Amino acid sequence: MTLIVQSADFLKEIEAHSGEMLRRCFQCDRCATGCPMASYMQHTPNELFRLIQLGAKEAALSSNSFWFCVSCYTCSVRCPNDIDIAQVMDTLRELSLRAGFPPALPQARDFHQLFLDCVRRGGRVSELELMARYNLKRRRPFARFALGWELLRKGRLELWPRRAISLHELFAPHPLLPSPSEGRGDRSEGGKEGRGQ
Amino acid sequence: MMRFYPGCTLSSSARPYRRSLEWVWQRLGIEMKELPGWTCCGATSAHALNRDLAYALPARNLAIAQGLGDELVVACSACYSRLKIAQKALENSRIRERVMKTLGRPLDGRVQIKNILEVLSEHAPRIQKEKTKAIEGLQVACYYGCLATRIPRVQGFDDREHPTMMERLVSAAGATTLDWPAKTSCCGASFSVIHEAIALKMCSQILEMARRCGADVLVTSCPFCQYNLDWAQWTRSRTDSQAPKIPVLFITQLVGLALGGSERDVMLGSNLTPHPCSPLPLKGRGARSEGNGESSV
Numbered sequence A: 001m002t003l004i005v006q007s008a009d010f011l012k013e014i015e016a017h018s019g020e021m022l023r024r025c026f027q028c029d030r031c032a033t034g035c036p037m038a039s040y041m042q043h044t045p046n047e048l049f050r051l052i053q054l055g056a057k058e059a060a061l062s063s064n065s066f067w068f069c070v071s072c073y074t075c076s077v078r079c080p081n082d083i084d085i086a087q088v089m090d091t092l093r094e095l096s097l098r099a100g101f102p103p104a105l106p107q108a109r110d111f112h113q114l115f116l117d118c119v120r121r122g123g124r125v126s127e128l129e130l131m132a133r134y135n136l137k138r139r140r141p142f143a144r145f146a147l148g149w150e151l152l153r154k155g156r157l158e159l160w161p162r163r164a165i166s167l168h169e170l171f172a173p174h175p176l177l178p179s180p181s182e183g184r185g186d187r188s189e190g191g192k193e194g195r196g197q
Numbered sequence B: 001m002m003r004f005y006p007g008c009t010l011s012s013s014a015r016p017y018r019r020s021l022e023w024v025w026q027r028l029g030i031e032m033k034e035l036p037g038w039t040c041c042g043a044t045s046a047h048a049l050n051r052d053l054a055y056a057l058p059a060r061n062l063a064i065a066q067g068l069g070d071e072l073v074v075a076c077s078a079c080y081s082r083l084k085i086a087q088k089a090l091e092n093s094r095i096r097e098r099v100m101k102t103l104g105r106p107l108d109g110r111v112q113i114k115n116i117l118e119v120l121s122e123h124a125p126r127i128q129k130e131k132t133k134a135i136e137g138l139q140v141a142c143y144y145g146c147l148a149t150r151i152p153r154v155q156g157f158d159d160r161e162h163p164t165m166m167e168r169l170v171s172a173a174g175a176t177t178l179d180w181p182a183k184t185s186c187c188g189a190s191f192s193v194i195h196e197a198i199a200l201k202m203c204s205q206i207l208e209m210a211r212r213c214g215a216d217v218l219v220t221s222c223p224f225c226q227y228n229l230d231w232a233q234w235t236r237s238r239t240d241s242q243a244p245k246i247p248v249l250f251i252t253q254l255v256g257l258a259l260g261g262s263e264r265d266v267m268l269g270s271n272l273t274p275h276p277c278s279p280l281p282l283k284g285r286g287a288r289s290e291g292n293g294e295s296s297v
Helices: A009-018 A030-034 A045-053 A057-061 A074-078 A085-098 A106-122 A127-137 A145-153 A187-194 B015-028 B043-049 B051-066 B077-089 B093-103 B116-122 B124-130 B165-172 B196-212 B223-239 B251-258
Strands: B002-005 B032-034 B071-074 B112-115 B139-143 B217-220 B248-250
Touching: A009 A045, A009 A085, A030 A045, A030 A074, A045 A057, A045 A085, A057 A085, A074 A085, A085 B043, A085 B051, A106 A127, A106 B043, A145 B223, B002 B051, B015 B248, B015 B251, B043 B051, B043 B077, B051 B071, B051 B077, B051 B093, B071 B077, B071 B116, B077 B112, B077 B223, B112 B116, B116 B124, B116 B165, B116 B251, B124 B165, B139 B165, B139 B196, B165 B251, B196 B223, B217 B223, B217 B251, B223 B248, B248 B251
Parallel strands: B002 B032, B002 B071, B071 B112, B139 B217, B217 B248
Antiparallel strands: none
16 A cells, blocks of 8 residues: 555545544554554554545455444544544544445444334334344344343343334434335345455 | 433443432432433444434434433443543534524524533532441452543543542442552444444453452443453353453442442342352442452452
């Protein structure tokens, strides 16, 4: 990969979406030092930011880093340049999926989509429903059965959740959210991602 | 009157949190009413996939709250964080316009979002005065996790790297607090579902640190932290029954016990890990404070 600035378009795109001034990053490494997930990431946050500054769109959007970001905000509150780094990770995840890059953690994408689908339909999330649907989606219907039973026995699962209200109006059509009419629109990708784990 | 935003977990995996905090409020005479028609804050999932939704979901709740009173009390750290982050973002007029268009409601940004720890702290002197059950000698490690205190560009209720509000509450309740270095470490959050091995490792490091510092019990104010630490010990005990265990309580469970609540009142039996990790030894501890501290762990 040639590390010369190709164009500032990508940097501007990320800055516009996240609202964060990535150009301020001067590689102090403080984000990487405090990150609990850094050891799983192909690029630490500062390395990722360098790629973005250089306009290396492909390399940045295909990185696994933002999939392993756990949104603990350690980097965001420590950045001496006041960049909300976790917010940039969200931007990268969203843009990477939109651009069609396969997610490094497809199960994370599935989990988030199912979670939001629960919110859209009922306004609130039932953990029981979410986990059941997640298991089906991941084709492991009996995963965590013992755990579920234990939680139920201890009164920590709600069998008949009270739904507040459906929130369809807040869920504008969005390429990353499952739409009510199409069902799961992302099934075709499932096979090839499965091997990535 | 203060309005309470419970969030989704408090009627499910964090039911003991809800049960115990309602007991504590009643005991202290705090008047609190649930926010009518509240909906999910979007948690991690909304901001993971869709920026606008990550603001619209909390904003919907802020729009309800602003007509009902000045203070919105939040127990769950994730809900608290999302509501605070959204409120901060809504100061930006472009974001606010966009969100108001989606919501179809005005937003005035006046609601004061308060963490449960702030509310309880205001009552610390009363807790100290009115505690009935002696829990002296109990070594408590206060665990805050990430989201309660680390909110970018928002002046939180406590120090980001070294919060102490829970310690003040635990001291008021009569127990001993520990100085330990993992109080704001991350438990792995949703990785306990999507990548168990990573979450187990993160939880184990926190639990191991608490154990080495001599903790009898961990207390937390975050539903995910409580669940993950509980889950991690339960999972480990299935392959290694001898693995050391530490009970993980919600702060309101400990305060409730100190204020004379029964185990049922604070739903103490809801811990995932059976007997060796059960916090039941809490009960007799004050009475035999000279007994050796090792026995319960």
